[in-house]
Amino acid sequence: xxxxxxxxxxxxxxxxxxxxxxxxxxxxxxxxxxxxxxxxxxxxxxxxxxxxxxxxxxxxxxxxxxxxxxxxxxxxxxxxxxxxxxxxxxxxxxxxxxxxxxxxxxxxxxxxxxxxxxxxxxxxxxxxxxxxxxxxxxxxxxxxxxxxxxxxxxxxxxxxxxxxxxxxxxxxxxxxxxxxxxxxxxxxxxxxxxxx
Amino acid sequence: xxxxxxxxxxxxxxxxxxxxxxxxxxxxxxxxxxxxxxxxxxxxxxxxxxxxxxxxxxxxxxxxxxxxxxxxxxxxxxxxxxxxxxxxxxxxxxxxxxxxxxxxxxxxxxxxxxxxxxxxxxxxxxxxxxxxxxxxxxxxxxxxxxxxxxxxxxxxxxxxxxxxxxxxxxxxxxxxxxxxxxxxxxxxxxxxxxxxxxxxxxxxxxxxxxxxxxxxxxxxxxxxxxxxxxxxxxxxxxxxxxxxxxxxxxxxxxxxxxxxxxxxxxxxxxxxxxxxxxxxxxxxxxxxxxxxxxxxxxxxxxxxxxxxxxxxxxxxxxxxxxxxxxxxxxxxxxxxxxxxxxxxxxxxxxxxxxxxxxxxxxxxxxxxxxxxxxxxxxxxxxxxxxxxxxxxxxxxxxxxxxxxxxxxxxxxxxxxxxxxxxxxxxxxxxxxxxxxxxxxxxxxxxxxxxxxxxxxxxxxxxxxxxxxxxxxxxxxxxxxxxxxxxxxxxxxxxxxxxxxxxxxxxxxxxxxxxxxxxxxxxxxxxxxxxxxxxxxxxxxxxxxxxxxxxxxxxxxxxxxxxxxxxxxxxxxxxxxxxxxxxxxxxxxxxxxxxxxxxxxxxxxxxxxxxxxxxxxxxxxxxxxxxxxxxxxxxxxxxxxxxxxxxxxxx
Numbered sequence: 001x002x003x004x005x006x007x008x009x010x011x012x013x014x015x016x017x018x019x020x021x022x023x024x025x026x027x028x029x030x031x032x033x034x035x036x037x038x039x040x041x042x043x044x045x046x047x048x049x050x051x052x053x054x055x056x057x058x059x060x061x062x063x064x065x066x067x068x069x070x071x072x073x074x075x076x077x078x079x080x081x082x083x084x085x086x087x088x089x090x091x092x093x094x095x096x097x098x099x100x101x102x103x104x105x106x107x108x109x110x111x112x113x114x115x116x117x118x119x120x121x122x123x124x125x126x127x128x129x130x131x132x133x134x135x136x137x138x139x140x141x142x143x144x145x146x147x148x149x150x151x152x153x154x155x156x157x158x159x160x161x162x163x164x165x166x167x168x169x170x171x172x173x174x175x176x177x178x179x180x181x182x183x184x185x186x187x188x189x190x191x192x193x194x195x196x
Numbered sequence: 197x198x199x200x201x202x203x204x205x206x207x208x209x210x211x212x213x214x215x216x217x218x219x220x221x222x223x224x225x226x227x228x229x230x231x232x233x234x235x236x237x238x239x240x241x242x243x244x245x246x247x248x249x250x251x252x253x254x255x256x257x258x259x260x261x262x263x264x265x266x267x268x269x270x271x272x273x274x275x276x277x278x279x280x281x282x283x284x285x286x287x288x289x290x291x292x293x294x295x296x297x298x299x300x301x302x303x304x305x306x307x308x309x310x311x312x313x314x315x316x317x318x319x320x321x322x323x324x325x326x327x328x329x330x331x332x333x334x335x336x337x338x339x340x341x342x343x344x345x346x347x348x349x350x351x352x353x354x355x356x357x358x359x360x361x362x363x364x365x366x367x368x369x370x371x372x373x374x375x376x377x378x379x380x381x382x383x384x385x386x387x388x389x390x391x392x393x394x395x396x397x398x399x400x401x402x403x404x405x406x407x408x409x410x411x412x413x414x415x416x417x418x419x420x421x422x423x424x425x426x427x428x429x430x431x432x433x434x435x436x437x438x439x440x441x442x443x444x445x446x447x448x449x450x451x452x453x454x455x456x457x458x459x460x461x462x463x464x465x466x467x468x469x470x471x472x473x474x475x476x477x478x479x480x481x482x483x484x485x486x487x488x489x490x491x492x493x494x495x496x497x498x499x500x501x502x503x504x505x506x507x508x509x510x511x512x513x514x515x516x517x518x519x520x521x522x523x524x525x526x527x528x529x530x531x532x533x534x535x536x537x538x539x540x541x542x543x544x545x546x547x548x549x550x551x552x553x554x555x556x557x558x559x560x561x562x563x564x565x566x567x568x569x570x571x572x573x574x575x576x577x578x579x580x581x582x583x584x585x586x587x588x589x590x591x592x593x594x595x596x597x598x599x600x601x602x603x604x605x606x607x608x609x610x611x612x613x614x615x616x617x618x619x620x621x622x623x624x625x626x627x628x629x630x631x632x633x634x635x636x637x638x639x640x641x642x643x644x645x646x647x648x649x650x651x652x653x654x655x656x657x658x659x660x661x662x663x664x665x666x667x668x669x670x671x672x673x674x675x676x677x678x679x680x681x682x683x684x685x686x687x688x689x690x691x692x693x694x695x696x697x698x699x700x701x702x703x704x705x706x707x708x709x710x711x712x713x714x715x716x717x718x719x720x721x722x723x724x725x726x727x728x729x730x731x732x733x734x735x736x737x738x739x740x741x742x743x744x745x746x747x748x749x750x751x752x753x754x755x756x757x758x759x760x761x762x763x764x765x766x767x768x769x770x771x772x773x774x775x776x777x778x779x780x781x782x783x784x785x786x787x788x789x790x791x792x793x794x795x796x797x798x799x800x801x802x803x804x805x806x807x808x809x810x811x812x813x814x815x816x817x818x819x820x821x822x823x824x825x826x827x828x829x830x831x832x833x834x835x836x837x838x839x840x841x842x843x844x845x846x
Binding site for chain 1: 511571
């Protein structure tokens, strides 16, 4: 391996770790605060749509989910708690209301690791960016995150293990604006989730 | 020299010197920013200055005017800078610093008995000025931190000035006699005074709690607090806000007696806040925070007149079984009980009446459980060529038996491998063999940590060397039920190793278990893991045996959770144990071909055919066809070339 190859690899390792840190911090904060995450998927990104990139592949516990909005809805459903009508019989309890409860489900990240799987990703990139030498922002990464899902129920607290696998690709809108401080520098082009 | 009789009787100073100090005070009154005697903003502005009463420990300002003193006092910029330095030392002395070695602490007795004690600042300013002025004729003496504590005035001075100041021992000051002694005791601070006062309050509140706690009934009886002699003596009921604060403090103190929540839940099951003139539970809201697991609550004899006055506790107290509201106007409201039953899922006894059976309580509590997402079996969408199944069928037996060969056949110079562990307790197997290689980026604190590179293994030979070190493993067969959860999907836009355009890749995420046998440490047991492979087309230059694909990335995450394989009727897709023929390489030409074929078979336009293939079907032709069959009834006419579905010729 040449010196410049090594330098590139070092640079990519550093950039990918930093990107992973920012992404993980943002993504799980959204989940825990009950905020939508659909905006972070390539499906909803203008540049990727224009480049005919297929919609983000989202697979949740083995179920293919068509849109990121659908995933947000599933998360919302997971957080929701019900109120039982006290006049209904206990054999057939009737739900009066179902409300999303922010504290009902919490994601605690315990570990994550990230690899660069394509150091020169180009789809949807603005031409002026491709004309410049690649200094690292064109990374496609594989990020795996694992931790606990804590369910704060009425009867007792339950825990599950979760594992998230994301492929992340550049958010060209942010990267093209040189020096932009926006945090969402990478978008999710695929997402595989399992919790058990 | 005759002992001076005090400031007023002492040698008169010319006007400016006196007014300067007075000016300093008034200036400070209008300007809360503390300045040192040269007008510089002091470093430690948090502690009250002399203008703020007798608790001040900081130095005293003197305004900007030069002060006549003993002829030899330095002036101008030299003096200013030495003063700044002095003040920096004095104000910045919160942390022990080297300069403390040159400081000494003196205790001065006698101010309390002097006439100056009746001054607004307790006479402190006058005394300090007197000491500074009288201590030495020849040099300027500056007193640093100072504080009145009881009968004593504590002062912090330079060690060099100690003899001069001790010299004033026995002088009379404003009608009192000064006793000055050096001490090694720690100088009290304003914080000490506050915390002493707080400590005293805390003790009194603890006494209230002790008096009102009934260990047999596990009851904290905080009823009729207005009649409590200790609280009344503390002036707790001087105002509404004081009373609320006192209640909050009582709650926090009561809660702090227990380290663990379950301990608290057990020891403090009942609280009475009856007859406290509460007209909104907001006034005692802290109860819900401090004792969320409360089982019995007596609110009777208060002044709650509607449900809205209790609604702030809605969805709190999940375990509240018994509630007393007798004597509150709210009990005259219709249906109030019904509403309360909805708010408190465990409530079964309201004002002594049974309102819900244990079964109904159980159902109401269960409704509060969030619903974990449903679990489906493995979902393998590997482009229809079974690449994932074939790869895994090769991979795990080879990983168990011949890691060197595995690395040389499926990994090349650009492959990456790393592992990460989540070491939880409760498993018999220690984590030692893995921990030093764990690349948990979360723990590395930023991208510049060298461990990021050191724990990343790149290239087949390095990976093979690394694998030699890891303990031997035995994975169950892939067709063994209940052992594996595998998800896989293809994805576009990997760099094509031939250098032409981009290629499809495949991600396989495996959740499973393996047997580990660390013979050197005689450790045998089961581990659970999640391992994610990213596969891409092989480089043409790779040595034989040439597999059509290689591992680009291999991430192994070890944890303590066995995959719970789903028992769900619906099966999106399953692993087909059919041998496959080729790699997963769906390039743009193939996509176009598939789109045209789908369009021909379904009558859909090219656009809709493309959408159908690129959606959940993810370029699996059969899946796309299946999804078309399911969806065709709801597709708009615009989706079809002829406005209607065309025949499907199989």
